[in-house]
Every structure is written in C-alpha cells, then in structure tokens.
Amino acid sequence: MSLNKVMLIGNVGRDPNVRYLEGNNAGNQGRKVATFTLATSERYRDRNGETRENTEWHNIVAWGQPADVCERFVRKGTQLYIEGKLRTRKYTDAQGAEKYTTEINVDTLQLLGRREGDGAGYPADQQGGGYPQQGGYQRPAPAQQQPAYQQPTYQQPAPQAAPAAPAAPAVDEGPTDDLPF
Numbered sequence: 001m002s003l004n005k006v007m008l009i010g011n012v013g014r015d016p017n018v019r020y021l022e023g024n025n026a027g028n029q030g031r032k033v034a035t036f037t038l039a040t041s042e043r044y045r046d047r048n049g050e051t052r053e054n055t056e057w058h059n060i061v062a063w064g065q066p067a068d069v070c071e072r073f074v075r076k077g078t079q080l081y082i083e084g085k086l087r088t089r090k091y092t093d094a095q096g097a098e099k100y101t102t103e104i105n106v107d108t109l110q111l112l113g114r115r116e117g118d119g120a121g122y123p124a125d126q127q128g129g130g131y132p133q134q135g136g137y138q139r140p141a142p143a144q145q146q147p148a149y150q151q152p153t154y155q156q157p158a159p160q161a162a163p164a165a166p167a168a169p170a171v172d173e174g175p176t177d178d179l180p181f
Helices: 065-073
Strands: 006-012 017-020 032-045 051-063 078-092 098-114
Touching: 006 098, 017 065, 032 065, 051 065, 051 078, 065 098
Parallel strands: 051 098
Antiparallel strands: 006 032, 006 078, 017 032, 032 051, 078 098
C-alpha cells in the first residue's frame, strides 16, 4: 500500500499563471491549468531565544475547475488550503540541460482569506470588501459571487455518549449532602 498526499495552508506568492492546453479540432479551447507558488512558514526559537522563521516555497499546479477558481479569485497574498499529490517531472531548459521539478497537483482547493494589509484588487461584495470565502473560516459571500467550484466541508460526527455505569451498592458514609462527589 502507498499514499501520496500533501496538505498545505499558506499564502500565494504570485498571481496564478492561467493558460489553456491545446484543444481538439472541434474548436475547444483545451484544458485549463493554473500554476503559482505557495509559501508555508514555521516560526521557532533558536538556542539564543531569538525567534526565527523558516519559509518553504511550493510549486502548485491546478487543473480544470480548481484552475477556474484560481483564475477568478486567487491573487498574491491569498491564504489557501490545498490538498494534492506530489509529482516530479523532468524537462529540458533553454540551454538544453535536463532538469527536474517537484510540484503539488491540486485535488482540493479552499479559499481561506488573505493576509492583513494586502492591497490586492479583489472583487468587493455589497457589504464592504473582501471576496468569497469557503470553508467556514469567514463570513460567506452573497450567492451570486460564489465560485462555480466549491469543496464540501466535512464535519466529524459528534461522539456518542458512553452508556452509564451500573450504580454501586449503597454504603452508609454518615450524613448525606447534595454534592455529587
């Protein structure tokens, strides 16, 4: 058995590059693909007690409807939740040298928000700013601005209450009071 799954929450490093692959002869535009970078950061204290930050950059590739969401709503600084698979591919650069790159192919994409103070030009809604949110992290946008592609949000079922233990035989311990212990 094997598993290839990546889960990331991070900020978009640059506006997505959206393009269409060649279509068939029937006049189709082809399949849509969006590529962009995503930054994930971790903060820690070094031996001297100083706060350090380590940022990793990930190459993201979204196909089809997730690419459409990227084209419509994702800009530099947008915070995203991404689930996908690691893919390594080989290509030849302009000088003819063979190179390898590792990318995350998107299975699930959710808009979480954008960084504070980011002045990117997002479409504003009627209530005064922002852009459509998914995943329950912020106020949902009006229905006419929801993207065509939405990931379902799953919640774990509430745990079942354990059956009550049988009552222990009564033991006379002196005066009774109404405390439960």
